[in-house]
Amino acid sequence: MGTTTDVxxxxxxxxxxxxxxxxxxxxxxxxxxxxxxxxDAVLGPLERLSxxxxxxxVLEPVRCRGDGWRIVGIEG
Numbered sequence: 001m002g003t004t005t006d007v008x009x010x011x012x013x014x015x016x017x018x019x020x021x022x023x024x025x026x027x028x029x030x031x032x033x034x035x036x037x038x039x040d041a042v043l044g045p046l047e048r049l050s051x052x053x054x055x056x057x058v059l060e061p062v063r064c065r066g067d068g069w070r071i072v073g074i075e076g
Contacts, residue, residue: 008075010056017046025057025069033059036068045074 011025011033023046025033038046049055058073 008056008058008073010054013049013051013053013055016051017049023049025055033069034067035059035071036062036064038071039073042071042074046071 009027011027013023014026014032015024017023017035022037023035025035027033056075057071058075059069060072062068062070
């Protein structure tokens, strides 16, 4: 996958997060982001999210078999 810059955009939660920070986000142009992990500092705010919530997150790509992302920050 290589190193890329952080992705910082407003996303809509399409599936409730689990206890490990995994969830699915949808961008405004229809792209889906499979979040497979999150920094410990954002796990608390993630637990308060539910399906349909809009959130601005900072994502970074994760090396995995699929198109995985890690949440490293939440804004707002």
